[in-house]
Amino acid sequence: MTTAIVRATLDDAPARIAEALALVNYRPRKEAIFIKPNVPDYGPPQQGLYTDPRVVEGLLQAFAGRPIVIGEGGIVGCDTMAAFQRTGYTELARRYGAELVDLNKVERMEVAWEFGTLRLPTLLRTHEYINVAKMKTHVQTGVTLGLKNQKGLLLPGDKRSFHRRNLNACIRALGQVARPALTVIDGIIALEGNGPWRYGTPKPMSLLVVGTDLIEVDNVCLRIMGFPPAHAPHIPPRSTVEVVGLPIEEVARPFAFDYQGFFRYKNVYEHITDSCSGCNWTLYHTVKLIKASRWRRLKFAYRGIWRRLDIVMGHAAELEGLPPGHGKVVCVGDCAREYAARYGLPLARGCPPQAEDVVKLL
Numbered sequence: 001m002t003t004a005i006v007r008a009t010l011d012d013a014p015a016r017i018a019e020a021l022a023l024v025n026y027r028p029r030k031e032a033i034f035i036k037p038n039v040p041d042y043g044p045p046q047q048g049l050y051t052d053p054r055v056v057e058g059l060l061q062a063f064a065g066r067p068i069v070i071g072e073g074g075i076v077g078c079d080t081m082a083a084f085q086r087t088g089y090t091e092l093a094r095r096y097g098a099e100l101v102d103l104n105k106v107e108r109m110e111v112a113w114e115f116g117t118l119r120l121p122t123l124l125r126t127h128e129y130i131n132v133a134k135m136k137t138h139v140q141t142g143v144t145l146g147l148k149n150q151k152g153l154l155l156p157g158d159k160r161s162f163h164r165r166n167l168n169a170c171i172r173a174l175g176q177v178a179r180p181a182l183t184v185i186d187g188i189i190a191l192e193g194n195g196p197w198r199y200g201t202p203k204p205m206s207l208l209v210v211g212t213d214l215i216e217v218d219n220v221c222l223r224i225m226g227f228p229p230a231h232a233p234h235i236p237p238r239s240t241v242e243v244v245g246l247p248i249e250e251v252a253r254p255f256a257f258d259y260q261g262f263f264r265y266k267n268v269y270e271h272i273t274d275s276c277s278g279c280n281w282t283l284y285h286t287v288k289l290i291k292a293s294r295w296r297r298l299k300f301a302y303r304g305i306w307r308r309l310d311i312v313m314g315h316a317a318e319l320e321g322l323p324p325g326h327g328k329v330v331c332v333g334d335c336a337r338e339y340a341a342r343y344g345l346p347l348a349r350g351c352p353p354q355a356e357d358v359v360k361l362l
């Protein structure tokens with residue numbers, strides 16, 4: 001297998017996509033195309049948060065004349081079509097006559113996998129599947145690239161089950177049953193630090209990484225980002241990779257990975273355990289609610305800065321007893337229900353819970 005690395009900007013992305021496709025000698029075998037970008041939610045443009053529509057535009061141009069579906073499932077609780085609208089995908093699809101679909105609402109087929117049966121979109125069978133991921137760090141999986149992007153293919157219940165089992169093992173196993181014919185990684189403006197959300201830091205890399213072997217593409221990106229294989233246990237390591245275009249050594253720049261928590265206050269401790277994006281996203285909105293009100297800011301300053309606050313999310317299986325040196329301990333999300341009951345702690349119920357309910361507990 002061979003992976004292509006090419007330089008690209010947002011202006012010339014479509015032309016660079018064509019160049020990369022030629023380098024890996026890619027031609028779709030099926031007539032209809034299914035493109036799965038990484039648009040987990042909306043956010044400000046060009047901050048490294050989602051696959052830039054210009055990258056997908058390159059594919060729409062390369063495969064003009066074919067029926068093309070662009071689909072995403074988003075994070076649990078996200079309105080996929082609103083995310084498409086606010087990130088420019090609705091307009092892009094309109095211009096090229098592509099169909100936009102919310103993967104939470106498409107027909108599914110049952111597929112046997114390592115942990116039983118998984119319900120995957122039938123689009124994977126009827127269409128040529130192209131995975132168009134973003135190059136980002138991720139607080140739980142180390143990085144999010146092609147393999148991790150496939151989690152957006154799942155229904156919300158199956159996404160949650162990944163967190164209840166073993167997130168890294170499930171993403172790896174998903175890679176054995178969902179196999180894209182082509183993987184494109186948008187590293188034009190990547191994200192480092194506290195990714196994958198807005199607490200990450202945009203990192204302009206001006207790169208596209210393209211290949212037909214999903215695992216090799218992710219291994220190439222991991223090297224470009226300067227991480228050892230152990231940093232991303234969901235990616236099966238490859239001791240050797242074949243690269244065309246630019247050599248890895250020429251484009252590699254180490255990514256920062258310095259997760260400090262969503263709150264970043266002196267005496268607030270987050271125990272995110274195996275929580276998924278849903279609860280992490282709730283915390284993000286919690287911060288926004290606190291910042292929007294003077295009274296809440298004062299209350300939070302007292303509780304979380306002058307005193308100490310511990311927030312537990314996920315099943316907390318690895319927490320032995322209460323967090324060491326804890327202050328007030330608050331549990332967030334249904335996954336933490338048992339832990340909360342065991343220690344008589346306040347719990348914001350829901351999957352994911354409402355940010356308003358979390359605020360009330362702080």
Ligand code: SF4
Binds near residue numbers: 160278332335350352
């Ligand atoms: S409770 Fe939170 S961590 Fe658990 S599955 Fe729901 S959203 Fe994810």
